[in-house]
Amino acid sequence: MTLCQELTSASGDTFETDNIKMYWSLGEVVCETFTEGDLILTNGFHQPTIIISKISKSEHSTVKVYPNPTKNYIYIQQE
Template sequence: MNIHILLILVVLTGAQLQAQSIERQIIGSTGASFDNGTIALDFTVGETAITTLKGDTFNLTQGFHQSTYTILTIDPDTPTIFSMYPNPTSGLVFIDGEGILETEIYSITGQKVYKTNTTRFDLTHLSSGVYIARILTTTRSITKRIVKE
């Protein structure tokens, strides 16, 4: 008798199942979407909740825009061999390396204070402190800390 009731319950429960789908949508107080053919920008203000659910085959994040993406290849990070000396410096700085196009020096607050396209430059006009050197090469941009005494 119990088997018959259990069988009837399983059949009736299976008949009531419906498939669900999760649409990509965001609910917020305001927001917009812009697309110029090259870049797409979506933003939302006032999202009420942020949560992330992860499984073996999915990653569902509520509260942030999620786009579809495909990883084509991952190139190994090829090291760029160069040296910047002396560091710390009292003024004159040398950079040795291949493919160096220009060097920009930024203050710790992010303000650009010096720019040069030579591999030898003078920082005596700058006050003592910590600066960020951004070295642009033919293949990448490298950021290093430089101390001016």
């Protein structure tokens, strides 16, 4: 199963130049972005693209995710 963003709206388009790409749609009534420090929570049909340029191993933190396998819930613990 593949999930992707889909939108049925009155209108929309895409514009692209060498260093910018812009998407727009008409008819999305409610859209808001919340930020708290480095955390960003956004909703809506057009989501920002995240590009990871480098992954470094951190020696200062450990993340535990359990149980594995899981059916109804998952715990995420950072140390």
